[in-house]
Amino acid sequence: MIQLSGVSRTFDGRAGRVEALRGIDLDVAEGEFLAVLGRSGCGKSTLLRMIAGLIPATAGQITVAGTPITRPRRDIAMLFQRPALLPWRSVLDNVLLPVEIFGWSRAKHRERARELLELAGLAGFEKRLPHELSGGMQQRVSLCRSLIGDPRVMLMDEPFSALDALTREELSGELQRIHVTSGATVVFVTHSIDEAVLLADRVVVLSPRPGRIRSTVQVDIPRPRTLGRNAHLADVARVSAELHELLMERDAPTGPADAVATPAGSGVREEAPAKAGTEGR
Numbered sequence: 001m002i003q004l005s006g007v008s009r010t011f012d013g014r015a016g017r018v019e020a021l022r023g024i025d026l027d028v029a030e031g032e033f034l035a036v037l038g039r040s041g042c043g044k045s046t047l048l049r050m051i052a053g054l055i056p057a058t059a060g061q062i063t064v065a066g067t068p069i070t071r072p073r074r075d076i077a078m079l080f081q082r083p084a085l086l087p088w089r090s091v092l093d094n095v096l097l098p099v100e101i102f103g104w105s106r107a108k109h110r111e112r113a114r115e116l117l118e119l120a121g122l123a124g125f126e127k128r129l130p131h132e133l134s135g136g137m138q139q140r141v142s143l144c145r146s147l148i149g150d151p152r153v154m155l156m157d158e159p160f161s162a163l164d165a166l167t168r169e170e171l172s173g174e175l176q177r178i179h180v181t182s183g184a185t186v187v188f189v190t191h192s193i194d195e196a197v198l199l200a201d202r203v204v205v206l207s208p209r210p211g212r213i214r215s216t217v218q219v220d221i222p223r224p225r226t227l228g229r230n231a232h233l234a235d236v237a238r239v240s241a242e243l244h245e246l247l248m249e250r251d252a253p254t255g256p257a258d259a260v261a262t263p264a265g266s267g268v269r270e271e272a273p274a275k276a277g278t279e280g281r
Contacts, residue, residue: 002028007060035200043211083142
């Protein structure tokens with residue numbers, strides 16, 4: 001479904017040219033849930049934005065269903081860290097926002113919106129305003145909004161990072177159910193090993209900047225998965241330990257430790273350099 005061939009990305013900043021990603025070769029199968037895991041500043045979010053068509057690759061090619069990505073597409077949805085709901089619109093109207101933007105039939109998609117809200121555990125909240133919901137509920141609304149057009153590809157940039165641990169685990173379970181039901185191909189960026197193991201069919205581990213694929217780990221654990229008591233806890237621990245070891249590996253230096261600079265006015269978030277001994281974005 002998604003193919004990246006020799007994809008690299010550099011940014012020209014005040015301190016000079018900075019290489020964010022180098023030589024990414026990656027295939028994502030249709031219906032697969034792929035997690036991208038790495039330290040702060042390794043280019044995870046940059047990779048996601050290139051797949052979304054928000055920024056171009058400096059080198060290489062990205063295709064979705066055989067078509068090169070040159071701009072954003074309606075069959076590719078993206079979910080960010082924060083829900084960004086319109087405060088004056090009800091839950092239902094927030095979910096239906098893409099329908100208005102793209103000129104789709106509101107009558108046709110209204111029932112679909114209600115189905116998605118029920119699937120996300122939000123039945124009965126259709127008329128509520130965002131400020132009447134918890135942070136986790138708001139992010140569920142945002143997830144429903146991204147699914148309203150039945151996208152073939154879902155790109156998720158740490159959508160649960162601002163939530164508390166229990167809410168994150170609860171939403172991870174909801175996302176597993178929604179992924180199985182929708183059949184969409186998902187690329188999920190995270191800095192959390194637990195989140196990657198809970199959600200993904202496969203985990204790609206990126207090296208520190210310039211981001212390269214260090215390893216790919218298959219997660220062959222039956223669903224649904226939880227971090228609590230279950231028959232597969234030993235398997236979860238084993239895969240988590242493998243990913244932790246990969247993240248702790250150090251590569252030989254490839255250049256000055258500059259932060260990833262973004263051209264002024266590009267609208268792309270800057271990525272800070274990694275700090276030794278920590279995991280971040």
